[in-house]
Amino acid sequence: MTSLCVVYGAGGHGKVIAEILAACGQKVECFIDDKVSGTEVISLPVYPAAEWLFSHPDGRVALGIGDNVARERAAVRAQQAGCAILTVVHPAAVIARSARIKEGAAIMPGAVLNPDCEIGEGAIINTGAIVEHDVRIGRFAHLSPKSAAGGGAQIGAYAHIGMGASVLPLKRIGARCVIGGGSVVISDIPEHQTAYGIPAKVHSS
Ligand SMILES: CC(C)(COP(=O)(O)OP(=O)(O)OC[C@H]1O[C@@H](n2cnc3c(N)ncnc32)[C@H](O)[C@@H]1OP(=O)(O)O)[C@@H](O)C(=O)NCCC(=O)NCCS
Incomplete structure (x- = not known):
């Protein structure tokens, strides 16, 4: 079974990344975000990042954060959880x-x-x-x-x-x-x- 694909960051940049993945024919399961959760963004659910990463160590994560330093932090967290970075x-x-x-x-x-x-x-x-x-x-x-x-x-x-x-x-x-x-x-x-x-x-x- 193919591992799930998510976008880390549910803000403006994250939305753009999700659309690019869709244009590539990639199914996006959800956004994960440290600050926003329990809501929907462009019709996708938003889940807390830490919990999602912990429970999906085989996940594939696209970086959807515009701030350069915060984006690197997200990448490190996802990699430490075992996820692949797209x-x-x-x-x-x-x-x-x-x-x-x-x-x-x-x-x-x-x-x-x-x-x-x-x-x-x-x-x-x-x-x-x-x-x-x-x-x-x-x-x-x-x-x-x-x-x-x-x-x-x-x-x-x-x-x-x-x-x-x-x-x-x-x-x-x-x-x-x-x-x-x-x-x-x-x-x-x-x-x-x-x-x-x-x-x-x-x-x-
Ligand atoms: C350069 C930048 C970082 C400065 O931000 P800031 O420190 O908050 O600066 P301020 O808005 O307080 O402006 C300070 C002065 O610089 C001038 N200024 C700001 N940005 C300028 C720019 N890009 N070109 C020319 N002058 C600029 C302002 O007119 C102001 O002049 P004044 O003191 O004579 O009134 C910001 O204006 C900028 O251009 N950011 C890039 C945003 C961007 O492209 N984002 C892309 C998102 S995908």
Whole structure:
């Protein structure tokens, strides 16, 4: 018998992940969530995460949490319970044959992954985002909708690139950075900074 498939996180991102799984022909049993339970989200029941993981060590878990650090925490919990972490790729994403996608990543509709790029564990490539050739996306990072990373750019672990932001080719975004929506990054940004504007400038640490 095939093990059950669930989405960890019943918020907005979780709903999107559930729809992608459905588009892939995958039956989703329920959401599991630490904060919301006993209700329904897009007609699926929501159960408490800890109990569900404990009673389904053979479960398959898709990561449905948008916050980068919380998403990693969920992945660790699910793995510690014995569950498998799903990699979720929408059929309408365009993915080069040489692109590498690591476990737990989510690739949304309209995203483009060009040759020899690498998408780290648990990373999100959101709707219509562009990952150019040779880009490295760190683990549990997030490229928001319509954002773009130019050829050879490096996006650090847990970094969040805002909606519609562009990172020019070969530029490096440090781990845990936040890049504001609509920004254009023309120089390297050190880790743990918030930067925004055109050109993007660091505004806090
Ligand atoms: C950059 C960001 C993190 C800053 O958030 P914040 O620290 O709460 O900043 P505030 O909203 O308090 O704004 C502070 C100042 O920065 C400006 N600012 C904020 N975001 C900006 C952006 N993306 N581009 C240009 N200016 C921006 C504000 O206008 C404000 O200017 P002021 O001081 O002259 O009034 C946030 O605005 C942002 O862009 N987040 C990305 C959201 C996103 O794309 N989510 C995707 C979900 S899928």
